[in-house]
Amino acid sequence: MNLTQTLRRISKINKKSAFLLYLLYFGILTALIATQKTRLWELDEVFSYGLSNYAGEGIIMPIQDGVTYAPTTELFRTYMTVDEKNAFSYDIVWQNQRDDVHPPLYYALLHTVCSFFPGQYSKWLAASINIVFALGVLYMTRKLLFLLTKDERLTFLASLAFIFSAEILSMTTFFRMYIMAMFWCTALTCTAVRCIMSPPHVQAVSSASCCSRCAAR
Secondary structure, three states, rough: OHHHHHHHHHHHHHHHHHHHHHHHHHHHHHHHHHOOOOOOOOOHHHHHHHHHOOOOOOOOOOOOOOOOOOOOHHHHHHHOOHHHHHOOOOOHHHHHHHHOOOOHHHHHHHHHHHHOOOOOHHHHHHHHHHHHHHHHHHHHHHHHHHHHOHHHHHHHHHHHHHHOOOOHHHHHHOOHHHHHHHHHHHHHHHHHHHEEEEEOOOOOOOHHHHHHHHHOO
């Protein structure tokens, strides 16, 4: 390979890297703005925090009949936050999920983040997890689009449409495990497509190896 070819290849790599950086920038900025404008908590989002952090009996917020809670925020703080002595106590997550119906991974991640801020609850704790996985979905979607089209410009435009999609923004600002599940589904889809499009002798490669190759290329 001569110098001219080398410089062209470097230029192409730098251009692709710049496109990816632009996408990440717009993705993070859009997600931050959407999260900032989120005002109301859905009941399921309260449960996300409670099932991750509540160390009391049962999985429901402990509201007693005839009792006046003042200030009312203390009731939510007790249910939704990590007590300092229970920070990084993942047995709480497993205990709560034994009585619930969901896989524990998302709750373990949220408990980890909350454990760095005992006694505090904020939408940004769960939002930080969702934004990371949303960027992961964007990255894997971009890889999948390029696998199918081999067109950088089309992939970039489709990725921009993805970033500003109302449904993606909704899932990113809905503090549940759905955007994380979307990431795993997209990664597995990318893995399957890459394996199907590989030569026959490569199709025998394990799915774990194929997934790492899909993320790296």
